Amino acid sequence: MDFNGSDTLPGPRTEDHLPHTAQAAVKIVIVGGFGVGKTTMVGSVSEIRPLTTEETMTQAGIGVDDDYGSESKTATTVAMDFGRISITEKLVLYLFGTPGQERFWFLWNGLFEGALGAVVLVDTRRLEVSFDVMGRLEEGGVPFVVAVNSFPDAPRYPVEELRTALDLSPDIPIIDCDVRRRASSKDVLMTLMGFLHSLAMSGALT
Amino acid sequence: MTPPRRTRRRPQPPPAPQPPRLPQPSRPPSRDAAGAKGPGDNPERLYSVTGSGDGARAELDLVTLIVARSGPPVSATPEQAAVLRLCGTPLSVAELSAYLRLPFSTMTVLLTELIAAELVQARAPIVRQALPDRSLLEAVMHGLQRL
Numbered sequence: 108m109d110f111n112g113s114d115t116l117p118g119p120r121t122e123d124h125l126p127h128t129a130q131a132a133v134k135i136v137i138v139g140g141f142g143v144g145k146t147t148m149v150g151s152v153s154e155i156r157p158l159t160t161e162e163t164m165t166q167a168g169i170g171v172d173d174d175y176g177s178e179s180k181t182a183t184t185v186a187m188d189f190g191r192i193s194i195t196e197k198l199v200l201y202l203f204g205t206p207g208q209e210r211f212w213f214l215w216n217g218l219f220e221g222a223l224g225a226v227v228l229v230d231t232r233r234l235e236v237s238f239d240v241m242g243r244l245e246e247g248g249v250p251f252v253v254a255v256n257s258f259p260d261a262p263r264y265p266v267e268e269l270r271t272a273l274d275l276s277p278d279i280p281i282i283d284c285d286v287r288r289r290a291s292s293k294d295v296l297m298t299l300m301g302f303l304h305s306l307a308m309s310g311a312l313t
Numbered sequence: 314m315t316p317p318r319r320t321r322r323r324p325q326p327p328p329a330p331q332p333p334r335l336p337q338p339s340r341p342p343s344r345d346a347a348g349a350k351g352p353g354d355n356p357e358r359l360y361s362v363t364g365s366g367d368g369a370r371a372e373l374d375l376v377t378l379i380v381a382r383s384g385p386p387v388s389a390t391p392e393q394a395a396v397l398r399l400c401g402t403p404l405s406v407a408e409l410s411a412y413l414r415l416p417f418s419t420m421t422v423l424l425t426e427l428i429a430a431e432l433v434q435a436r437a438p439i440v441r442q443a444l445p446d447r448s449l450l451e452a453v454m455h456g457l458q459r460l
Contacts, residue, residue, distance in 0.1 A: 125378075
């Protein structure tokens with residue numbers, strides 16, 4: 108891009124500027140399969156229009172990828188949508204919606220590092236696409252809640268049947284949501300925070 | 314109808330950090346793999362994972378907040394000047410990457426130069442810890458309540 112034209116330089120709208128008092132940020136990640144509503148959820152609660160950050164990786168960096176049987180390195184761009192919520196004048200929360208494909212986990216390692224916790228967004232029509240994501244979070248010790256995005260034609264399972272299918276311990280919250288609605292997305296985030304708080308109170312968070 | 318089933322996994326020791334996109338110089342295989350007897354065998358091995366020739370890099374997270382310390386000096390490159398203009402108020406590395414349409418890793422290289430030149434200040438994020446800060450979690454909850 109052309110960095111010389113200061114008049115046309117993209118940047119936050121005036122109302123999107125953080126105050127100078129903003130001292131630190133925290134992050135929460137929203138994970139799930141393609142098309143499950145991660146970006147919609149970010150957009151429904153973000154105070155800024157969702158933005159996209161990208162990372163470029165070579166095949167060698169991604170790991171196993173023999174789709175094309177090629178020895179040459181191919182650049183792959185991974186995009187993450189994110190939004191922002193000002194918590195106090197000093198504290199800012201960022202929400203990241205990550206790509207769900209296994210080949211991008213490499214990048215995820217940096218993303219999950221230090222995240223307060225995660226929301227696993229699932230679609231009951233394709234429950235299995237979230238299995239690896241949950242396992243990855245468990246391996247990384249990242250606490251998470253499960254939010255079931257309600258699609259009209261999706262099968263409805265009783266919560267305990269879902270808990271059994273997903274092999275989740277009884278303390279992990281599972282909630283229904285409609286991520287198009289701000290109030291519903293907010294409920295999901297509050298559920299995650301309540302869960303993290305209960306872990307903190309019980310001293311079980313590691 | 315019965316949903317498909319999965320099996321939960323256990324926490325794993327974290328993998329050795331690896332920069333995802335930088336070409337790595339070839340190294341001799343780890344002596345652990347070759348049958349080293351213990352951690353005391355090979356102290357220099359600790360250092361072999363760094364110093365791959367790409368220079369030191371500031372520890373920048375996607376949500377590290379960047380604030381300009383001053384306006385762009387005449388010597389600033391166009392890219393540096395763009396960052397300094399954007400960071401009149403705090404902005405996360407992720408936002409800078411988005412607005413400037415630069416990949417995250419490119420952004421961190423650019424910011425590392427600016428930090429070294431003391432042209433910007435980096436405000437580190439608050440990260441999840443083994444001993445969680447309950448007051449932090451409560452502050453986030455109160456902030457979300459107001460949404």
